[in-house]
Amino acid sequence: MEIRTLRTSELDAAWELDADSFHIGPEKREHWMRFVDPERVLGAFEGERLVGVAEVLPFGQFFGGCAVAMGGLSGVSVAPDLRGSGLAKRLCTACLETMRERGEVISSLYPGTTSLYRGLGWELAGSVAVRKIAPRSLLALPRTERGRTRPMTSADVDSVRACYWRLAQPTNGCLDRAGPLWERLEAAWEDRSGFVFEGEAGRVAGYVVYHQIDGEYSHLGGEFGIVLDEMVATTRDAAVALWRLLGSWGSQADQVVFRGAVEEPALLLLPEQESSTLADFRWMTRVVDAVGAVASRGFPHGLKIEVPLSLSDPILGANQGDYVLSVQKGRGELARTGVGSGPVFGIGAFSSLYTGWATTARLGAAGLLAGGTSEQRAALDAAFGGPTPWMLDEF
Ligand SMILES: CC(C)(COP(=O)(O)OP(=O)(O)OC[C@H]1O[C@@H](n2cnc3c(N)ncnc32)[C@H](O)[C@@H]1OP(=O)(O)O)[C@@H](O)C(=O)NCCC(=O)NCCS
Structure with missing residues (x-):
């Protein structure tokens, strides 16, 4: 072969x-x-x-x-x-x-089967949920008088990309969409409905792209559904205006279906917790080059730690060994040492910690992390932890 x-x-x-x-x-x-x-x-x-x-x-x-x-x-x-x-x-x-x-330096994927990839060092690393909400409940949001919503045009390409970036850059797990990804998406959105929200000084602060799908009785004149290809709102006004636009479909559509973070930010806006989860799933990540991966990501500013740790990686042996992780001024370094005196990870468990999906306690309880003091484990959680990673893209 x-x-x-x-x-x-x-x-x-x-x-x-x-x-x-x-x-x-x-x-x-x-x-x-x-x-x-x-x-x-x-x-x-x-x-x-x-x-x-x-x-x-x-x-x-x-x-x-x-x-x-x-x-x-x-x-x-x-x-x-x-x-x-x-x-x-x-x-x-x-x-x-x-x-x-x-x-x-890292690799992520959506697994059709978890065990194939887990056996090769990928591990659960981010969570995504698909939800539905009745459009009528979106109309419960208070009207916003600031800014305006208008159809998206080809002239909006740069401002839509910039708007996405403002959401994605501070969000663990979101893609930066460099390379051909934007062109791919824009081609896929050609026949979709798209609207942008212009906030202060006419700046695009949010957008939504969606299409309609048949409902159970559409062929008999019954209601249909709205599926969001993507919605990004970087301000409260943008979120309210775009959700209300979707709510306006309540006379014809019985559900708005969308994917997003497991903890949906819109719940902070809506008066009631009325959305329901249709599916939730996890993507996987594998650290490909441990030293490079630590050097490439950002760490919390104000955190200063030094923690020894050991990695095993039977597939990519170059990752295997004893290290000291140092974090300061928002950056990290993984330097080799001769002795292992800290927590011991398989590369998969380290990958899950790296994205912030798993804490050391969760890994320990699953038998995926051994050794280390409670202070060392707490320092690793402080370095890598944060809100559950998620992303809008599926590939
Ligand atoms: C999934 C797929 C790629 C696996 O290919 P394959 O050559 O049969 O896989 P391998 O023989 O290398 O299997 C390696 C390991 O993966 C796991 N695995 C493979 N197929 C699996 C399946 N369908 N369900 C659960 N585990 C599976 C097993 O743990 C296996 O380990 P084992 O040999 O120790 O039992 C193949 O079934 C396929 O093409 N399916 C349709 C497309 C698809 O689902 N792709 C995956 C998208 S993420």
Whole structure:
């Protein structure tokens, strides 16, 4: 079995495998072909036949206010007749090696199965919820007289991107959307409804992109639903105005469905806790280069610590060893030492701590962290902890 980067002439076969594995309709083919970069897809070949693929997307992911170079693992698929023979494991391991070479110091993914990725060092690292709310309850929000909502146009591209950045940069887990990600999204939003909210001095302080979906009885003239492709509000006025715009659909639609953080910020605005959760799930992250990952993220300003810790990593052995983590002035450093006298982590557990999803107590209770004093563990929690990481993107 040969594993290597795809050639352009092999993209058709990759699309076939991907479309079959993820039940993607032919209408999505053009979009897929437009944005796929064969240099970023690894293929497994049995003779001439492409039997497995995995794509590594070039992302940045914000942690502690800094964009950390992240390889987004996506579209891992293996031909049905060859599943269960360790091929996905080999492909993902090869992807990790390419990420390390490219300087992508962490990797995140949405797991179809957790155990495959956990076995390779990814661990639960961020939470996302899909919620629904009745549009009528959004109308309970007080009207805002400041600013105005208007249709989004192609002239809004830069201000919409800037608005997203103001939300994403301080939010652990959000993508920085450098590279082709924005173009991908904007192409996907072409046939959607979009509105922006202009606040002070005409600055775009929020936007919403959505589409309609059939309800159970739409074919009989019954109500339909509104699905948010994305909503970002960076001020209270923007949030109120955009939620009220969605609330105005209450005469025809029975639900607004949206994804976001597990703890929804809109609950601070709404008079009642009326949204309900349809699904909640967790993405996974793997530290690919421990020293680089610590150097790339931000840490709390005002925190000064030095903690010894040990890492084990059977897949990427360069991470393995004893270190001292130093944090000061908002930056961190992981330096090698000769002796291990602190908490001991597998690379997966360290990854879950790194994003702030798991605390040392949660890892300890799961048997994923051993050793260290309570002071050392508290210092690690102070360095990495924060609100549960989440992101708007799915890949
Ligand atoms: C998921 C998929 C990629 C696995 O490929 P594969 O080559 O069969 O996987 P491997 O043989 O390398 O399995 C490695 C480990 O992953 C886990 N695993 C693989 N498939 C699994 C499944 N369907 N359910 C649960 N665990 C699974 C097992 O723990 C396995 O470890 P083991 O060999 O010790 O039992 C393949 O089934 C597939 O293409 N599915 C459709 C597309 C998909 O869901 N992709 C994943 C998107 S994130």
